[in-house]
Amino acid sequence: MMDGSDRFFRTSEPTITRSNRSTYRRKKSRINRGPKDQKRKKEKKKDQRKMALAKAKELVSSNPVVVFSKSYCPFCVTVKQLLTQLGATFKAIELDNESDGAQIQSALAEWTGQRTVPNVFIGGNHIGGCDDTKALNKQGKLVPLLTEAGAIAKSSSS
Numbered sequence: 001m002m003d004g005s006d007r008f009f010r011t012s013e014p015t016i017t018r019s020n021r022s023t024y025r026r027k028k029s030r031i032n033r034g035p036k037d038q039k040r041k042k043e044k045k046k047d048q049r050k051m052a053l054a055k056a057k058e059l060v061s062s063n064p065v066v067v068f069s070k071s072y073c074p075f076c077v078t079v080k081q082l083l084t085q086l087g088a089t090f091k092a093i094e095l096d097n098e099s100d101g102a103q104i105q106s107a108l109a110e111w112t113g114q115r116t117v118p119n120v121f122i123g124g125n126h127i128g129g130c131d132d133t134k135a136l137n138k139q140g141k142l143v144p145l146l147t148e149a150g151a152i153a154k155s156s157s158s
Ligand SMILES: N[C@@H](CCC(=O)N[C@@H](CS)C(=O)NCC(=O)O)C(=O)O
Pocket: 070, 072, 073, 074, 075, 115, 116, 117, 118, 128, 129, 130, 131, 132
């Protein structure tokens, strides 16, 4: 006879219905985050950053000028406008539009010590951000660097 005491004992695994399935999955994934899982995730992140660093280095070595940028960043807009005004060709990588943009940004921070964008490279050398690029221009050093790198055509008179 049912006296109500059996209400507190579960005789089998709870039934997973359509309504509680996603909650169950979420809980299960949280439970699985043991030390092994965390180590695997850390290694995956490290691998992704390694790949991103290789990609950034390849871009820098195969283009006269590279601007790692974000499409909405006003400092990036300024640098790109300055380069355009000087008649320089450059490759802009809009990190916010790249699937591995965050990894590239972290890799650049590791490589150059600079985490902010724009992150400018000329002739394979790290230049810096917007302020650094503008300062070089003010000192009259930017155009020679761009010319030497092949981003501005050498004038025939010189
Ligand atoms: N003084 C820096 C300013 C650059 C800066 O603050 N950039 C912002 C974007 S507008 C940035 O990188 N923020 C961090 C981020 O987007 O991760 C320069 O001259 O380049």
